[in-house]
Amino acid sequence: MVNYGCAADELQSLAGLLTSAGMAPHNASLAGQFICQKLDDISNQMTATNLAVDNSYLLFSAYLVFAMQLGFAMLCAGSVQAKNTMNIMLTNVLDAACGGISYYLFGFAFAFGTGKHSNSFIGNHFFGLKQIPNEAVGYDYSFFIYQWAFAIAAAGITSGSIAERTQFIAYLVYSSFLTGFVYPVVSHWMWAGNGWASATNTDNLLFRSGAIDFAGSGVVHLVGGVAGLWGALIEGPRIGRFHKEGEELEMRGHSATLVVLGTFLLWFGWYGFNPGSFLKIDVPYGGGFTGNWTGVGRTAVTTTLAGCAAAITTLFGKRLLVGHWSVTDVCNGLLGGFAAITSGCSVVDPWAALICGFVSAWVLIACNLLSARLHFDDPLEATQLHGGCGAWGLIFTGLFAKKEYVKQVYSRTGSPPHGLLFGGGGRLLAAQIMEILAIVGWVSATMAPLFMVLHKLHLLRISADEEIAGMDLTLHGGCAYYQTDSSQHPLKFQTGNRIGNADASAATAPAAAP
Amino acid sequence: MVNYGCAADELQSLAGLLTSAGMAPHNASLAGQFICQKLDDISNQMTATNLAVDNSYLLFSAYLVFAMQLGFAMLCAGSVQAKNTMNIMLTNVLDAACGGISYYLFGFAFAFGTGKHSNSFIGNHFFGLKQIPNEAVGYDYSFFIYQWAFAIAAAGITSGSIAERTQFIAYLVYSSFLTGFVYPVVSHWMWAGNGWASATNTDNLLFRSGAIDFAGSGVVHLVGGVAGLWGALIEGPRIGRFHKEGEELEMRGHSATLVVLGTFLLWFGWYGFNPGSFLKIDVPYGGGFTGNWTGVGRTAVTTTLAGCAAAITTLFGKRLLVGHWSVTDVCNGLLGGFAAITSGCSVVDPWAALICGFVSAWVLIACNLLSARLHFDDPLEATQLHGGCGAWGLIFTGLFAKKEYVKQVYSRTGSPPHGLLFGGGGRLLAAQIMEILAIVGWVSATMAPLFMVLHKLHLLRISADEEIAGMDLTLHGGCAYYQTDSSQHPLKFQTGNRIGNADASAATAPAAAP
């Protein structure tokens, strides 16, 4: 925090100046102290207000990001068959719940535990939130809550890829591993003060640039997408999804309403995800009218425009390719646009966001066509959407990042590497590509063996009987929906109901009641 | 921004005063500079904090308003028949997506593009967000996001009126036109610094008062309602809704749960819509304890009370008229109360809000009875609700606006015209009525011909076959709901499934799998 009060030597020199006017030293000291005391008080109060504003901002952003988990749950529930609804919703609830515990115990420490003896690969402080709040690194509890909300999003992505055919135990294992270890390590690389690819690394920037992954196209979406890729690959497609002849049977989700509900909630939450990643809002750029609040606002605009452009592109693209106006496709296109802009949202102009969204819609369509041809079955298109569009987003940032914004957002001076198309050289793009390769490599190296081991131990996929019957019945104690109610058992309760008298009196009730 | 530091002449005079004390001019200058430097630093930080608070407030309000789009989507989906769910949800998603692009490119410029050569009818600056952020007019990106969230709400209202029978192309045409041109022009009139009816007009106030439409009973709700009126009128009622004998067949929405969900989300979002319209919260009224935050809080209270009063009135009113306690009617009543209070929310007392809500419930009931008699079919009652209650809200403001609040909210001095019933004279009421007439005239003059042309070109209404089958099947690639799943295709996948081996091996899995 900047101190707007008087330092000790300032007080002394002020008193000295006053003394030189012929004031008695004692009086000069009193007058100096008076002025400085007032300034100190004001300074302290301003520091407090500044912290209050920044923490409020971060906390409410965290709540918005948390609302994305609700969005995921609804999106996933709507996108699977009715018979697996309970299963997928349970995984979404547990992503949040297990993630809360594991991120508290060690995930946060792995991700942001910089300090003595820390390294650029993994953090090792703040286990169990020890020494938080910590003025030295500037972490308060709000920062933990915000990062936790991010962490559970990654696991949520993957659960979509392997939906409708995964054993519950397998889910528990990979989810804990992903949220507790794989994801935190990547976020340490990209976002911690000493991560090897971090654009905020103070020692040694990768390619003298560092990868710009502002809110996590790579850290969150690509990680979730690649993990899902391996899971879905190793499990194989759902029974009935593809036929030997290559013919494809579309397995529609059971409720488009839930898909739209989930999509809108994700959109809502994305305003915490992207603009919230500034972490502080009360930071002026020095110009008076502009500051982090301008950057935050611009980020909200680029996020909106990228999603909108992707949605409209998907609408017309799908109309041309498939022949109908599909709301579920538009929803996925929208989310693809958001996943793509997430990396560069803070450092690109609004018009560039339109390009980002436009391309990401085609990336998603192409990935979907490819995966259909390869008989790759991802019930929520999570791999294609979060993996494909996430990777495109990182490249997009390498192409379109604007120098001025990079300087503002990452507090750089001089001329930092920026977007290739803006004459910023290839350094940033190289760092972005490095990030993609590192994430794909790391997640593959950790998650693929995990899924393979589970597969070998017959813990990964449910039996064909179970799959056809639906997991809700076999594992979760019943279906999600009971539109018909249990009053069709009149015989049973008439003969043996405890409140049989109420029942009996019912027949004569109209007469008896006053 | 107020400057709390020293102006150049202040510094000089302070140094002069110190010199007069016998201090050497150099020392006096040093002492003066020291004090002024401190004050300047503090002043800058205070400006930054002020901007950070105001922008955070506006951004989070914008997010709440955006959540209303989700509310609309759910409300609309629940209020139509299951066979048209995909259609109406797609229109809601596209309202947001198309609105994002068109409002970015030109809508915002039409609405708020004041500057050189601008006029009181339409704006002409800031196309594509050029020159934003702009200190001179005080617009930052957050202001754009907030206004965009408003703009898409108007289109959402209209889509309800013409639901279940409109061609998708027609929807795309009118929606772009409404969001991109018709609505921005009206918002320029009422809200821009030089709009002809604006209460913030600095040159020439209409009737020396200007119309008070704080958060848009007229600008948003009446515009959407009148557009819907013409659409629904020209299309005619849905097939089967009315019979020659005048008998009416109620066509119920397919899910009351979605209606309630949507209503609550709209309620939630309305706290961004009404209180957020202050745009800034860090503005003291001069008294110390009160300031814009008081106005914001009072606005939230009046909004709540108007909705609550309308809901309860509707509950008992409908019970008396129809004989049952209907939750969907209560939801509509609630929304009517909100639409009505939107105009005057910031300038009336909480008790007046009760009156506003009470009357708006009866306005809605009367409009609904009238429209049933006239065989006017609006599936969501959007015309009656947003049009009728919106118009009532404008009149209500002309009757009940309180002088003190008008002065605070619109920074007026002296004795501005205020509510007729509070002895404020008829000027404000006249301005409010002028606004109603202007909006009805303008929207009719633009939207009615548009719908008529579409009608003549047979682009407006779908065919009767399509209408009976439902648009989801004919246009949008399938139904919204697949409660039965695809496991009834066992024959198909057993004979031809690509992973038929997995299927077969399931029985013998432990043996077959490696």
Add this chain to the structure above:
Amino acid sequence: MANYGCAADELQSLTGLLASTGMGLHNASLAGQFICHKLDDMSSQIAATKLAVDNTYLLFSAYLVFAMQLGFAMLCAGSVRAKNTMNIMLTNVMDAATGGIFYYLFGFAFAFGTGQHSNSFIGNHYFGLEQIPNQAAGYDFSFFLYQWAFAIAAAGITSGSIAERTQFVAYLVYSSLLTGFVYPVVSHWVWAPNGWVSASNTDELLFGSGAIDFAGSGVVHLVGGVAGLWGALIEGPRIGRFHKEGEGFEMRGHNATLVVLGTFMLWFGWYGFNAGSFMKIAVPYSAGGFTGNWTGVGRTAVTTTIAGCTAGITTLFAKRILDGHWSVLDVCNGLLGGFAAITAGCSVVEPWAAVICGFVSALVLIALNQLSARLHFDDPLEATQLHGGCGAWGLIFTGLFAKEDYVKQVYFRTGSPPYGLLMGGGWKLLAAETIEILAIVGWVSATMAPVFFLLHKFNLLRISAHEEIAGTDLSLHGGSAYYHTDSSKHQAKLDSGNDNGDYRALDQTDTL
């Protein structure tokens, strides 16, 4: 508000000091006024910003709490059978609407109307928001809105307990009474500055401690739970729920998706409920320091999250062991139980203690559910067990685990106030917590039980068996919630008499 400008005597002494330099008195006065004027301007701007920040914080917290009402509505709707969906959703909407009117007219006054002639039992100022905003008490409109959002939550809890079998008129009666009177009185006791058990009581603290119920495990959850207990007891179980032989027949809710939706919305809103209860965020713990109420707020969000998460996971495995399946509905209820429990102590315990809180609350809920099944007590949403049981546990938990530092920070205590028994803080806090439980159970029983009983005697409480079997939506609310089959099957009808003659012609040729 602290004043950072110059008081009159400060200005005088500054002028005096400057005059001592030989500066003319007039000049000295000018110089002094210049400096003081600048400082005064800044001071008022700082005060304004602080109020803006605090009010913004409180308002957005209130909006989050309001979102819980949506969560309740969806949770309740999903947990009942399809034939009663309209009914329960209507009660949730009306909780908010009638609550808004009553809390405005007198509920807020009962709860927070302290002032002259006020007492420790009930408030008596600010009826109809008169004299609000009020600088003396520090209440602005945002405070009212926040408290309203709390009040409607309590009524929402109870409506779950008596779902699917209660007459709508009975609901209107008890809901108004609960929101307008019973709940405000309790919140006066525990939260008003002169409530008799309030930990912020400035005159006389109960046992020198006061009960710490930060965000209302007792005030909101226990109140709602106990009211629900009496309602459900007096009404008796739903038809078909239990059999003479003691066998329980599970009556599943009609839509698990809505339950999950509601649970997540409640979780979302709980961040306003618990963390928002600080009311102000721009309060430093030490001048110029890094920590302040924002740290407390953040910690509260963390403890809330962790308690819920632990309870959810505990429930998951416990139910797997007990029932044999992984149940998402049970996990949702477990989560909510954890939240209800941590609500009392969320601001004054360490994150690790929240783990214990959540773990125990899951077991409390499971035990109470088994007990209620054995006793043939039927609460369709487990609201009594969840909000009552876990809420009570939360109060005791606070008495055991409250940390001294945090109690001092949150309640502005100096010295060594009583704190958690297990943290070495003595018995006083735990005793106060226990007194709060007893007082709430006693008060709510004394008021609500007679109400329900009278309604019962007048045959206004429970619907008839016919109605119950047919479902209240059909008999009371004008039709079912769902019409998945659409009205296009009315072709014959519309063919004969449709207004739209041209379309009718098409129908006859094309569809028949």
